[in-house]
Structure formats: C-alpha cells, structure tokens
Amino acid sequence: MTDVPLFRHRRHIVLVIEDDSANRQLLASLLTRERYAVRTAVDGESGLIAALDPDLDLILLDIGLPRIDGLEVTRRIRLDRRARTVPIILLTGRSGVEEMVAGLDAGADDFVSKPFERPELLARMRSAIRMREAILGMESAQAVVAALANAVEAKDITTELHCQRMAGLAAQLGERVGFGDEELEGLAYGALLHDVGKIGVPEGILTKAGPLSPDEWTVLRRHPEIGERICQPLGLSRSFVTIVRHHHERWDGLGYPDRIGGEAIPPGARIVGLVDAFDAMTHDRPYRAALTLDVAMDEIRSGAGKQFDPALAPVFLEILEATTVKPN
Ligand SMILES: [Fe+2]
Numbered sequence: 001m002t003d004v005p006l007f008r009h010r011r012h013i014v015l016v017i018e019d020d021s022a023n024r025q026l027l028a029s030l031l032t033r034e035r036y037a038v039r040t041a042v043d044g045e046s047g048l049i050a051a052l053d054p055d056l057d058l059i060l061l062d063i064g065l066p067r068i069d070g071l072e073v074t075r076r077i078r079l080d081r082r083a084r085t086v087p088i089i090l091l092t093g094r095s096g097v098e099e100m101v102a103g104l105d106a107g108a109d110d111f112v113s114k115p116f117e118r119p120e121l122l123a124r125m126r127s128a129i130r131m132r133e134a135i136l137g138m139e140s141a142q143a144v145v146a147a148l149a150n151a152v153e154a155k156d157i158t159t160e161l162h163c164q165r166m167a168g169l170a171a172q173l174g175e176r177v178g179f180g181d182e183e184l185e186g187l188a189y190g191a192l193l194h195d196v197g198k199i200g201v202p203e204g205i206l207t208k209a210g211p212l213s214p215d216e217w218t219v220l221r222r223h224p225e226i227g228e229r230i231c232q233p234l235g236l237s238r239s240f241v242t243i244v245r246h247h248h249e250r251w252d253g254l255g256y257p258d259r260i261g262g263e264a265i266p267p268g269a270r271i272v273g274l275v276d277a278f279d280a281m282t283h284d285r286p287y288r289a290a291l292t293l294d295v296a297m298d299e300i301r302s303g304a305g306k307q308f309d310p311a312l313a314p315v316f317l318e319i320l321e322a323t324t325v326k327p328n
Contacts (some may be wrong), residue, residue: 002187003277005021007237009032009062011035011037012034012036012037012057012058012127012129013036013037013038013039013053013055013056013057013058014031014036014038014039014056014057014058014059014060015039015040015041015047015050015051015053015056015058015059016031016038016039016040016041016045016059016060017040017041017042017043017044017050017051017059017060017061017062017065017070017073018040018041018042018061018062018065018091019042019043019062019064019065019066020062021042022042023062023091024042026267027060028040030118030121034122036135037322039053039056043064043065043066043067043068043097044065044067044068044069044072044073045067045068047059047061047065047073048068048073048076048077048086051073051077051083051086052080052083054082056083056086057086057087057129057131057132058086058087058088058089058125058128059086059087059089060075060087060091060112060125061073061074061088061089061090061091061108061189062091063090063091063092063093063099063103064093065223066094070090070091070092070101070103071090071103071106072106073109074088074103074106074107074108075106077107078106080172083263085132085135085136085137087109087110087128087129087131087132088107088108088109088110088134089109089111089112089124089125089128090103090108090110090111090112091111091112091113091114092111092112092113092114092117093113093114104178109128109131110124110127110128112124115306126301133141141234144234145189145192145234146192148193148196148199148230148231149163149192149193151196151199152193152195152196152198158292160253162195162279162280162283163191163192163193163194163195164192165279166191166192166194166272166276166279167188167191167192168232169275169278169279169316169319170188170190170191170271170272170275171184171188171191172185172188172319173265173271173274173275173312173315173316174187174268174271174317175317176315176318177267177271177312177315179267179268182239183239183267183268185239186240186243186268187240187243187268187271187272189239189240189243190239190241190243190244190247190268190269190272191272191275193227193231193240193244194224194227194243194244194247194272194276194308195223195227196227196230196231196244196257196279197222197223197224197225197226197227197228197229197230197244198223198226198227199226199230200222200223200226200230201219201220201223201226202219203220205219205220206220207286208286208287209287210287221248221256221257222257222324224244224246224247224248224256224257225245225257226243227242227245228244229242231244240268242266242268242269243266243268243269243272245257245258245269246258246260246265246266246269246273247269247272247273247276248273249261249265249269249273250273250305250306250307250308251265251270251305251306251307251308251309251310253307255273255307265309270308270309270312271312273308274300274308274309274312274313274316275316277299277300277303277307277308278296278300278316278320281295281296281299282296293320297317297320300311300313300317301317
C-alpha cells in the first residue's frame with residue numbers, strides 16, 4: 001500500500017460575477033495574487049452560464065447586478081443539478097438582516113459586505129471551499145463503501161443481504177449499549193464491510209458445499225486482514241477498520257487473526273462478531289441448513305463468556321426477543 005497522493009493539488013477556481021468593472025478587476029487581481037484561478041462575468045446572464053462549469057470551487061456574486069440580481073442568480077444556480085453544490089458568497093453593499101435572510105433563503109452560503117476587508121474575504125472563501133471539499137469527500141467515501149459492500153456480496157452469494165441485515169441489528173445493539181453518533185456510524189460501516197476481505201478469497205472456498213479442508217480454512221481466515229488492507233486508504237476507515245480486522249476474535253481469545261480476548265477486542269468488533277455469528281446461524285449455508293431462532297438464541301446464550309462478550313450477549317438476546325419480525 002502506498003501513501004503517495006494520486007492527484008496533485010490544483011489551484012482553486014473562483015468565478016467572480018460583478019458588474020462594476022473597478023471592483024471586478026480589484027477582486028481578480030487580489031485572488032490571482034492569492035493563487036486562485038479566476039474567471040469573471042459581468043452580469044447575471046453570463047454568470048449563470050459560467051456557473052455551470054463543474055470545476056468551479058466557489059462563486060463570488062455581487063448582489064446588486066442589473067436585470068437578474070444576485071439573489072435571483074443564486075436561486076437559479078441552486079435549481080441546476082450541475083451547479084447545485086458550489087459555494088456562493090454574496091457581495092453585498094448593505095448588510096441588513098432582511099437581505100441576509102433573503103440571501104440564505106435563495107441558497108447563498110455566506111456574505112461579505114463591500115467595501116470588503118481582504119483578510120475577511122479570504123478567510124470566508126477558504127472556509128466555504130474547505131466545507132464543500134469535506135462534503136464531497138464524504139459523499140465519495142460513502143459511494144466507495146457501498147461499492148465495496150456490493151462487490152463482496154456479488155462474489156459470495158451466501159452473504160447476499162447478510163451485511164444489510166447485520167447493519168440494522170448492530171445499530172440496535174450499539175444504541176442499547178450507549179454508542180454515540182460517531183461510534184454508530186463506524187459500526188454501520190463496519191457491519192457493511194466486515195467481510196470485504198472475502199474479495200481476496202477464491203470463490204470455490206466461499207461457496208464450497210461441504211466442510212473446508214485445513215488449507216482452505218487457512219485461506220478463508222485471511223479475510224479480516226485482507227479487508228483491513230482494502231479499507232485502509234479510505235479517509236473514514238479509522239472509524240471501522242478495527243471492526244473489519246477483529247470481527248472473528250473470540251472473548252476467550254481463541255479467535256483470529258490476533259487471538260486477542262475480552263475487552264482487548266474493540267467494542268464495535270465484539271458487536272459485529274456477535275451479530276455476524278447469529279446471522280450466519282439463522283440463514284442457510286452451502287454446507288448446512290439454517291438453525292431455528294430458538295436454537296440460535298440458545299447458542300448465543302451458551303456462547304456468552306466463551307465466543308461472545310458476556311455483557312453484550314444478554315442485551316442482544318433481549319433485542320431479539322423484542323423483535324416482532326423473526327429471521328427465517
Ligand atoms: Fe467474516
């Protein structure tokens with residue numbers, strides 16, 4: 001695995017829509033000096049066309065444009081799918097509350113009043129660009145997570161829908177034991193991706209209709225480490241990569257890959273391990289039929305303190321007892 005960035009940092013592209021030529025030039029030269037790539041438009045009509053460029057990072061928009069004013073330009077930009085997420089900072093002469101409310105309602109992100117203070121303008125620009133990049137990063141990370149989860153389910157037909165079912169049960173259990181929002185998010189990703197390392201396990205082993213040979217077991221047991229390596233480059237992997245690595249550890253320390261036990265197993269991994277084992281018991285596998293719910297619950301009960309966290313198992317059994325739709 002390499003840490004070399006795939007893309008070089010590029011200059012941020014800012015569109016300045018301003019009818020006053022002196023102001024427009026002032027902004028253009030200031031921003032160019034600050035190493036922004038600057039585009040300009042002299043009115044709302046040409047600004048709306050320039051705003052459709054998908055590479056734009058920010059729009060500085062004069063509110064007092066002739067014909068189509070800045071508020072209307074903002075509204076139209078926000079209606080267009082191609083430009084909906086680009087941050088807009090309105091340049092306003094008057095900074096009355098009414099105008100700010102109208103600007104926010106139209107979809108602007110921030111305001112700077114003219115004549116502007118350079119440090120303030122630049123700080124607000126940096127903040128708007130940072131915020132948008134964070135959101136875009138999050139969206140693409142979620143898309144990657146979904147794609148990875150689909151990839152493993154496509155390869156291992158026996159786990160179809162298994163990960164989604166698990167994410168629901170794991171979230172309930174996490175909430176019951178007091179996980180906060182961030183931990184619950186990590187738990188959801190962990191539940192979805194815990195078996196992503198099976199991408200690196202031959203299909204013949206995953207779908208074998210019979211007991212695995214010792215060598216095949218060795219290969220299958222590599223999936224938590226393969227999964228950890230697959231997930232590591234994702235920015236948000238810190239929140240769940242330990243779940244991927246440790247979901248087959250056991251409370252008594254006899255699991256894999258690290259044979260850690262008890263509270264040394266990260267709490268999210270204990271939850272996913274428990275829910276994973278239950279889901280596997282209650283659904284058909286190529287080599288055995290599903291257990292009934294009662295038998296599976298007995299297995300959880302007798303596994304508490306051995307395979308499973310003895311504090312978690314009873315809470316999970318309570319959740320199962322309260323669930324009206326029983327697994328088939
Ligand atoms: Fe697994």
